[in-house]
Amino acid sequence: METLYPLVLGVLVIFALMAMKSRFIGFATQKPEDLADRGPAFDLRQHLSGPILCEGVIYGPTGRVTSRFVADMVGEWNGNTGVLRERFRYDSGDVQDRCWTLRLGNDGRIVATAPDVVGEGAGVAAGPAVQMTYRIKLDEKAGGHVLNVTDWMYLMENGTIMNRSQFRKFGITVAELVATMRKVEA
Structure with a gap:
């Protein structure tokens, strides 16, 4: 019993450190106001309007590439309400x-x-940034899980949008997406 105590204590310390890391350090701790005055303004009505080409990679929980995709998007706006249609083609x-x-x-x-x-x-x-948080339900083919998503889009000086998203289940990162979005000239 005495040898079990240090093991349990060690496991609890590791979980506490992991919880502190995800709460105070890294991707999930960024705040939009951190970037408020660091570049051109990201106006969704302008930058997510018309045809857009998106190319990206999805990484699994171990950091290895699990999928690649190309997506065609079209954004249409009426005042402050927009519709963004996306069609993803996976590898x-x-x-x-x-x-x-x-x-x-x-x-x-x-x-x-x-x-x-x-x-x-x-x-x-x-x-130059947009942060979104939402819960997404995966296709039944992908297990039908509901994941918590933190999605960041960064507007680059040339108009390209860099997108990074993390997908979590029970606080553990299970996937990450990195993509670019570029307007397609009509």
Whole structure:
């Protein structure tokens, strides 16, 4: 019994350190206001409007590439309400469609819905960045899990949007997505 005590204590210390790391250090701790005055303003009505080409990679929980994709997107806006239609073509041959509805507040806040999003996503635009958080329900082929997503988009000086998303289940990162989005000239 005495030899079990240090093992249990060690496991508890490791879990505490992991919880502190995810709460105080790294990707999930970024705040939109950290970037508010660090570049050109990301206006979703302008930068997510018209045809957009998206190319990306999805990494699994071990950091290895699990999938690559190319997506065609089209954004249409009517005032502060926009629709972003996406068609993803994965390296496996699978095709996935998603249609986001985005509502912008005058304070930079964003409310987002899509058929595979549980409830509403919430976000904020600040300077050259947009942060969104939402819960997404995966296809039954992918297990049907509901994952918590933190999604960051960064507007580059040339108009390209860099996207990084982390997908978590029970606080553990299970996937990460890195993608670029570029306007397609009509």
